Amino acid sequence: MDISKKIILTGSFGVGKTSLFSRFIYSDFDDRYLTTIGVKVDKKTIDIKEHKLNMMLWDIAGEVAQDKVPLSYFLGAHGIIYVFDLTRPMTYNNIGTDIEYLKDILPEGVVKVVGNKKDLVTPEHIEKVISSLPIMCDITTSAKTGENVEDLFKSMGENLV
């Protein structure tokens, strides 16, 4: 059975949302930093169990706090991927408040917390950052090497069908 779901990629600016998006959809990575203006929508269909899942991915321009993102972008979303940068504390300092806000506006939505840019830090550093967070980090990824990117979206898909 074909199913379509809306998934939002959000988080502070420069955390690698667009890179994760491009890595997953086009298997591509670009070292240049080009800030996202507004929102970019794209689609990828994956097979989950007996279903064909059309993931409509909304890559939203980064904001320092989630309440700065236009509320209408979140409406009707089935899943949210909240991305932070493992190398920059300012991108996860407010993670508790941000996740609480997202769960408030989308109580039934699936939220995944993702620490990106794992290729730039040591396993010890990752461990230290994750243990300092007030909420659970679902997965750590590297859009550059592709590590865990497929797993992230697959796990989101499994939670949605």
Added chain:
Amino acid sequence: MMDHQDNVNQQLAIIRDILLHGDREEIKKIKGIIDSRVEMETRIQPIIDENISHIKKNFPEVFGKEVSLEVEKKILLSNDLILTAISPLMGKMIKRYITIQFQELKESIDRSVKNNFSAKRYYHLLLSRVFGIKSSEIILSELDAFKPDIKDIFVIQRNSGLLMGSYSTTEMGDSGIFGGMLTAIKSFGEDVFKNSGDDGHELEMIEYNSFKIFMQSHHNYYFAVVLKGTYNSSEKDKLSNQLIAFAEKEKKLNLKDFTGDDVKYISDQLGKFFA
């Protein structure tokens, strides 16, 4: 010897006083005039006024050449600034010209219609009387080049932007992505104007070249219709009524969760209804 010289000098001074008395008086009077602003103004103002009046009357002859040269020089130096300033005005002028040309075309059609006593003329008259549509608009809408042509119809879930169905006569690319991006644009527009006192209003039309995307919102979804050609108020009403009729007929449009089968069903029904 010295006494004699002194005597001569005194006599010369007396003679000088006698001879220059008149001139000295005249100089004193002139100095009085020069030192007094009122006296000066009384004398000079009429001359200045006369000259100003002459310049006003003969400005082109007196300064025309110099002004032309100066303006020409300024225009050359400020070419870009002038273009920036006059471009919007030119756009308005062109738009106005085209509007006038269209108006003349309509009037000419009206004139020819008045002289035409065919059965079609009476049919047009009937439409005009009953629906209040001008004869010229009816004729324009009957010409192929002006006929509004529905290219694509999309049914999109309001908040999620997910595609619920589509009917397409063109190769537009992925309909799902179109639905998502259109919803993002719509949401952005509505978000921007939500504090402007126009809350509750929704984006209704997007124009791109000769294409128009007309959007009609319903409770859980909206229609996006891609059109080409002229699109007047009567065409808009007609299309809107068709969309309402389709919405009333298809209960599946109110589904909160839908599958690929539902999308296929709605797409098939759109095709049957609008083809």
